[in-house]
Amino acid sequence: MSESIRMTDERVSADKKRVINNDRVVDVNQLVPIKYKWAWHYYLDGCANHWMPTEVSMQRDIEQWKDPKGFSPEERHVIKRNFGFFSTAETLVGNNIVLAIYKCVDNPECRQYLLRQAFEEAIHVHAFQYIIESLSMDDGELFNMYREVKAIYNKDEFSMKLTDDILNPNFELVSVQGQQKFIDNLIGYYGVTEGIFFYSGFVILLSFGRQNRLPGACEQIQYILRDESIHMNFGLEMINTIIDENPELWTPRFQESIVSKIRAAVELECIYANDCLPTGILGLNQHLLREYIQYIADRRLERLRLRKIYGSENPFPWMSEIIDLKKEKNFFETRVTEYQTGGALEW
Numbered sequence: 001m002s003e004s005i006r007m008t009d010e011r012v013s014a015d016k017k018r019v020i021n022n023d024r025v026v027d028v029n030q031l032v033p034i035k036y037k038w039a040w041h042y043y044l045d046g047c048a049n050h051w052m053p054t055e056v057s058m059q060r061d062i063e064q065w066k067d068p069k070g071f072s073p074e075e076r077h078v079i080k081r082n083f084g085f086f087s088t089a090e091t092l093v094g095n096n097i098v099l100a101i102y103k104c105v106d107n108p109e110c111r112q113y114l115l116r117q118a119f120e121e122a123i124h125v126h127a128f129q130y131i132i133e134s135l136s137m138d139d140g141e142l143f144n145m146y147r148e149v150k151a152i153y154n155k156d157e158f159s160m161k162l163t164d165d166i167l168n169p170n171f172e173l174v175s176v177q178g179q180q181k182f183i184d185n186l187i188g189y190y191g192v193t194e195g196i197f198f199y200s201g202f203v204i205l206l207s208f209g210r211q212n213r214l215p216g217a218c219e220q221i222q223y224i225l226r227d228e229s230i231h232m233n234f235g236l237e238m239i240n241t242i243i244d245e246n247p248e249l250w251t252p253r254f255q256e257s258i259v260s261k262i263r264a265a266v267e268l269e270c271i272y273a274n275d276c277l278p279t280g281i282l283g284l285n286q287h288l289l290r291e292y293i294q295y296i297a298d299r300r301l302e303r304l305r306l307r308k309i310y311g312s313e314n315p316f317p318w319m320s321e322i323i324d325l326k327k328e329k330n331f332f333e334t335r336v337t338e339y340q341t342g343g344a345l346e347w
């Protein structure tokens with residue numbers, strides 16, 4: 001969506017920058033002067049939280065998973081379902097950034113964050129590949145779940161359709177309709193895929209971690225959850241900024257369509273949670289998961305400056321504590337030491 005460079009003595013001023021459609025106003029290749037400081041800070045936060053899956057030991061997980069008495073059949077079912085879901089879902093998010101969002105968002109500071117986020121999605125894909133391989137799970141079974149398990153297919157189909165809409169050769173970002181389609185994509189990914197569809201999985205898997213089960217996998221899930229909360233905050237802030245810059249998009253009718261999509265997404269996530277938890281385990285059940293999904297959907301609506309629709313309480317306050325974990329966890333202290341003694345700083 002940008003034209004090639006031309007010679008000019010007209011310099012970029014920050015106040016002329018916009019999140020989308022800069023090609024009509026400013027050079028899209030100049031990070032500085034920075035207008036959207038929040039985007040730059042999210043980029044710095046993402047870098048400060050850098051981690052790699054292979055730095056986390058899977059030894060105890062392997063011992064526990066091999067032990068025939070380590071997990072009940074219901075527990076094995078729910079663990080495999082969630083690793084299966086995440087193993088492809090992270091790829092869909094990465095694809096959407098690179099193929100759809102990046103071509104529409106042509107502001108350089110937002111793009112700087114998008115490049116960071118795209119790499120983090122690659123790390124998340126790597127994490128699930130590493131977990132599945134470490135535990136010698138049937139990778140064919142897990143990586144194909146999004147085509148073979150209806151509850152997973154439903155969610156991924158919801159997301160992938162949003163990417164297809166932007167890849168459609170008739171898509172344009174000039175008309176109000178085209179821009180609304182793009183907002184649909186952003187809300188669908190940042191608000192729903194990363195903001196709702198990941199959360200039953202996070203609650204269920206981290207419930208094992210709270211009992212010291214699958215500690216290596218759960219440590220990685222914690223880092224993913226922390227990354228995802230930054231992705232979502234960046235995305236929702238970017239959406240609100242686009243709407244502020246293009247207020248004609250935010251019609252009452254469009255707002256209603258967003259609310260009904262969030263409602264539909266909550267139902268898909270509840271179907272998924274029910275499929276994962278046909279019976280209650282670990283103090284979790286279908287009812288509590290529904291409460292939680294509704295609670296987080298309300299939070300996403302509020303961030304989009306829409307009225308909440310459920311009014312549910314948070315049945316898992318411990319999740320908020322995990323999300324708030326700052327990087328000063330032991331893991332990062334260890335890692336800094338390792339880097340200093342591991343030769344990485346030798347020039």
Ligand SMILES: [Fe+2]
Pocket residue numbers: 090093120121124224228
């Ligand atoms: Fe991710």
Ligand SMILES: [Fe+2]
Pocket residue numbers: 093121194227228231
């Ligand atoms: Fe993400």
